[in-house]
Amino acid sequence: FATPAMATANNKERSFIMIKPDGVQRSLIADIIKRFEQKGYKLIGIKVLVPAKQLAEAHYEEHAQRPFFQKLVSFLSSGAVVAMVWEGQEVIKFSRNMIGATNPLASAPGTIRGDFGVDFGHNVIHGSDSLTSAEREIALWFKSEELAQYDLTMQAWTYE
Numbered sequence: 201f202a203t204p205a206m207a208t209a210n211n212k213e214r215s216f217i218m219i220k221p222d223g224v225q226r227s228l229i230a231d232i233i234k235r236f237e238q239k240g241y242k243l244i245g246i247k248v249l250v251p252a253k254q255l256a257e258a259h260y261e262e263h264a265q266r267p268f269f270q271k272l273v274s275f276l277s278s279g280a281v282v283a284m285v286w287e288g289q290e291v292i293k294f295s296r297n298m299i300g301a302t303n304p305l306a307s308a309p310g311t312i313r314g315d316f317g318v319d320f321g322h323n324v325i326h327g328s329d330s331l332t333s334a335e336r337e338i339a340l341w342f343k344s345e346e347l348a349q350y351d352l353t354m355q356a357w358t359y360e
């Protein structure tokens with residue numbers, strides 16, 4: 201049952217979360233991180249980088265045949281992104297709820313895209329959509345030594 205993204209304890213699930221170039225340029229880094237931190241999730245990896253086109257293509261490989269693919273990968277590699285790994289119970293599914301629908305105009309108020317975005321192509325943030333995607337994306341963006349293993353004392357007050 202245990203895999204790199206879901207370790208033995210159920211609060212060890214991991215998701216790959218990325219603030220896209222529009223989110224960085226619009227000074228939303230702190231606001232976005234704050235939401236994950238306040239929810240009770242644990243940040244175990246973070247870096248700022250301008251992704252190479254090849255990395256952007258690999259990240260979005262599932263969309264390679266879609267008409268918007270070239271635009272999507274040029275956009276992702278057009279500026280700095282904040283790549284992160286967050287850990288906690290049901291973090292994959294719950295962070296997708298926090299992020300909102302792909303189209304920001306269809307995202308509920310209170311979600312990240314609902315509060316901060318308007319356009320499909322500039323929807324601020326990426327989050328893994330399944331355990332399989334999370335494992336693939338974490339391995340694509342991070343080396344295992346870039347993921348910190350540590351205890352948060354606060355976790356005893358987050359989890360029963």
Ligand code: GDP
Pocket residue numbers: 263268272301302320321322323325326327329
């Ligand atoms: P996500 O998982 O909610 O980010 O959505 P998808 O995996 O379906 O698509 C990846 C990204 O491609 C989205 O976040 C959008 O930025 C972009 N995208 C998806 N569908 C469309 C579309 O129909 N038109 C355009 N322009 N961009 C899209």
Ligand code: MG
Pocket residue numbers: 329
């Ligand atoms: Mg997706």
